[in-house]
Every structure is written in C-alpha cells, then in structure tokens.
Amino acid sequence: MDNIAGTKSGLTWTVHISVFLLVALWLFPTVGLFVSSFRTADQIAASGWWSSLSAQERQLPAIRVEGDEDARDGMFVIEGRLFEAEDVEVSAWGTSSREPNAYDPDATADLGDGEALTVTADGSYVLTGPDSFEGQRLPRIFSTATTPPEFTFENYRNVLFDPSNREGMAKAFFNTLTVTIPATIIPILVAAFAAYALAWMDFPGRALLIAAVVALLVVPLQLALIPLLKFHNTIGIGKGYLGVWLAHTGFGLPLAIYLLRNYMVGLPRDIIENARVDGASDFQIFVKIILPLSFPALASFAIFQFLWTWNDLLVALVFLIDATGETTVMTKQIVELLGTRGGNWEILATSAFVSIAVPLLVFFAMQKYLVRGLLAGSVK
Numbered sequence: 001m002d003n004i005a006g007t008k009s010g011l012t013w014t015v016h017i018s019v020f021l022l023v024a025l026w027l028f029p030t031v032g033l034f035v036s037s038f039r040t041a042d043q044i045a046a047s048g049w050w051s052s053l054s055a056q057e058r059q060l061p062a063i064r065v066e067g068d069e070d071a072r073d074g075m076f077v078i079e080g081r082l083f084e085a086e087d088v089e090v091s092a093w094g095t096s097s098r099e100p101n102a103y104d105p106d107a108t109a110d111l112g113d114g115e116a117l118t119v120t121a122d123g124s125y126v127l128t129g130p131d132s133f134e135g136q137r138l139p140r141i142f143s144t145a146t147t148p149p150e151f152t153f154e155n156y157r158n159v160l161f162d163p164s165n166r167e168g169m170a171k172a173f174f175n176t177l178t179v180t181i182p183a184t185i186i187p188i189l190v191a192a193f194a195a196y197a198l199a200w201m202d203f204p205g206r207a208l209l210i211a212a213v214v215a216l217l218v219v220p221l222q223l224a225l226i227p228l229l230k231f232h233n234t235i236g237i238g239k240g241y242l243g244v245w246l247a248h249t250g251f252g253l254p255l256a257i258y259l260l261r262n263y264m265v266g267l268p269r270d271i272i273e274n275a276r277v278d279g280a281s282d283f284q285i286f287v288k289i290i291l292p293l294s295f296p297a298l299a300s301f302a303i304f305q306f307l308w309t310w311n312d313l314l315v316a317l318v319f320l321i322d323a324t325g326e327t328t329v330m331t332k333q334i335v336e337l338l339g340t341r342g343g344n345w346e347i348l349a350t351s352a353f354v355s356i357a358v359p360l361l362v363f364f365a366m367q368k369y370l371v372r373g374l375l376a377g378s379v380k
Contacts, residue, residue, distance in 0.1 A: 030356070036349035038151040044345045057091060057146045059100060065117070065127050065138040075128050082123040082143055093119045093143040100142035111139060119143070155350040169351050172333035177358075178241060179320065179329060180309045183248035184302055190249065191256030192298065196286050198257070199264040200272060210261070216254035224250075225318050232319070241327070244319040248309050256301045263297035264290060299366045307359050330355045 035049040046058035060082075067080040082090070092101035095109055095117065103109055105121035115129035117139060125141060127133070159169045197203070198210055228247060237243045267290065275285050291298075313331040320327050328336075334351050337344075 030360075033349055033353045033356070036345070037155055037353040038153070039346060039349075040150055040152060040154075041344060041346045043147075043150060044349070052151075053149050055146050055148050057144060059142070059144045062097070062140040062142050064140045065125065069133050075130060076132050078127040078133060078138070080125055082119070082125060082141060083145070085147075086122070087148050088123055089146045090119060090121050090123055091144050091146055093141055095139050095141065097142060101144055117141070155346045156354075159347065159350045159354060169330065169333055169354060172328050172330045173354065175327055176310060176329045176331075176355075179244055179248075179316065180306060182241075182245050183252075183309045184305045186245060187249045187252040187256050187305060188298060188302060191253055191260055191301070192291065192294070193286070194253075194257050195260030195264055196282075196290055198261045200285075200290075201282065213254050213257050213261075217258060219254075221251045221315070225314070229318055239320055239322055239327075241320065244316060247315050247319045248305075248312075251315070252301075252305050252308070255304065259301050260294060260297050263294055267293055303363060303366050306362050310355075310359050 032049040035052050036044055039049070039052060042058070042060075043052070043056065047056045063082050065078060065080065067078045069076045069078045071077075082088075090105050092104060094100045094102035095111070096102070103119070105119065108116050108118045111117055111129075113129070113131075115127070117125065117127050119125045119141060123143075123145070127138070160173070161170070198206060198213075228250070229243075232238060232243045232246075237246070271289060272285055275289055280288070311331060313329075313335070316329045316332060320329070321332055330351075334348070334355060337348055337351055
C-alpha cells in the first residue's frame, strides 16, 4: 500500500528534507556574510548577524569627560554628550572599569571633594565641582547603551573605492578577472575542438586518447606544479599572466574534454551525416551544428572552470604572484587581510563577500545548463 497513486513514499520526503537542509547549510553563511559586510565593527563584535535588525544592548568604550567649563552659582560645570547619535539610550553607566554599570540613567555619582557627575538616558552628562577643572584629569564614563540597527556603505568604500586603496582589494579584484576570464575561455576553445575529434572523427589511436583523458582526471595537479614551473622558466615564460593561463588550461582540459565529448557523442547522428552528404566540412559541421547544440555542456564546464579559477590560491601562488604584489589575486589578498587586519571583521566580511559575489552571479545566470551538461551521455 506504500505505492498507491497520489501518495508520497518516505524516501521522497527524506530527499526533500535533505535538499532543504543542504540549501540552508549554504544559504545561511552567505546571507550572514552579506549582512555583516554592511555592519560596523562594533556591531559585529557585539552581536550576530541574525540580530542585525533589532536594537542591541552593549557596553561601549569608555569616554573621557571633555568640554568647556562654565561658572554657575558658585560652581564650575562641564556639559557634553557621550554619543553623536540621538537615538542611543543609556541603560547603565559607571566611572570605573570595575563597576561599569554602577548607576542607572539620571543618577548622580559622588566623585568626592564636592564633585558630582550625572548621566541621562539620552547620553548627556553634567560634571559639577566647587573648583575649576583646568589642569585636572577628568573622569571617564563607562556606559551600557541600547543602539539601533546601523548599516553602512563605508566598508565597501574602504575596500573598493578608497583613493589610497589601503586594502588593495580593488586591484586584486581586477587581477582576478584578468586571470579568470582567459583561463576559462582558452580551455573551452581547445577542449571543444578535441572533443569533436574524439566524438565524430575516425583516426588511429582515438580510443587510447580517450583512455588517456579519463586517466588524467585522477592525476593530482600538485604533482605537476613544480615541473611545470621549471618548464615555464626554461622557455622564458616565468611567473606572469601567460604562465597562469597556460597552467589553468592544462589542469582544466581533461575535465573539459571528457564533459564535451560525452555530450557530443549523444547528439543525433542523422544531423551530422546529412550535413556531410550536403558537402559540409568537419569545420563547418563543428561551427554551425555541434557548437550551438553543445551550449549546455559548454556552459556547464564554464561554470566549473570559472569557479575553480576564481577561488584558486595554489596555482596563483606558484605561477603568478611575485614579490611586488602587482599581480595579487583576491584569495591571496584576503589571506593577507587575515594577518594584517584580523581584528577588522567588517573589512574581512566585505572583502570576502566581494570575492564570492561574482561566482554567485555566474552560477545563478548559468545554473540551468549545469545539470543538463553534467548528465550528458549518462543515459541513452
């Protein structure tokens, strides 16, 4: 009775729940990184991103009393405000780091020698005393306040549009584009020609070449890094964009040829044979028939190659990055930020989201072709 029409088996619900959990597992960190990239450093340190839309109660850094003193009724008075914002509400305050919440708002603290300090709920303070405060070390105010949600574009301005470009992320962004775009296009062009030859052209050794391509899929790229770098140095390429393009092309070709060849083999044979009967050459068949029909497979590999190249650090370190830092990519720049700006979580969050924004756009723009390209040739 488990398979009655109109009912769903327990396995179906298990699959749906598993997919939902996987989506949530990847979605929540991404949303959290996006929200954190617009928050200030103080808010990131005080609360999680999920509470960013609600007011937060947190202990603020100590602020020393300052301002011009006035003489009133035989007393000297200094007035001021703890915060520039008008919507910050003090819930407790104190004059010592040992007791930062000793007083309630509007309470008056006796500082001795006739001096008194009052802090109101809106952050205003009044310091009074019988003697002038000139030359004295004025007290500090420790406060716990409820602050409203605050979002800012300052993080993105510092990371991408700062004239001094202190973080170097803008330059690293364009360096990464310079590496990724050619390293995605070149292997697609080469693999498309190779895949067509292996799928539809008869020549001696074709089966051996297909077996070699499959075998190269399981070869770790780490084995080829140092020999390939020595080869680049020998022929005069050295470290640079050309070297990293060729490296990414070589490492990406086996998967590209495998995916495209499987897809092209599954195309209708009648179309190709009719084109040959009509006198079309192999190149014309490839350009006018095979490439348009193979777009899902091409897009599928393009997604993989773009994501892998964009997020790559190892190949960039070996074949590209030099001591001057002129060719630093985003992955390397974020690693440097972790070392030099590890306490500035707002900068790290913004830089990390900038680094994943482009891959997300590419994936969502072309994801409808992903499954079609991956499953090509798997069933008949």
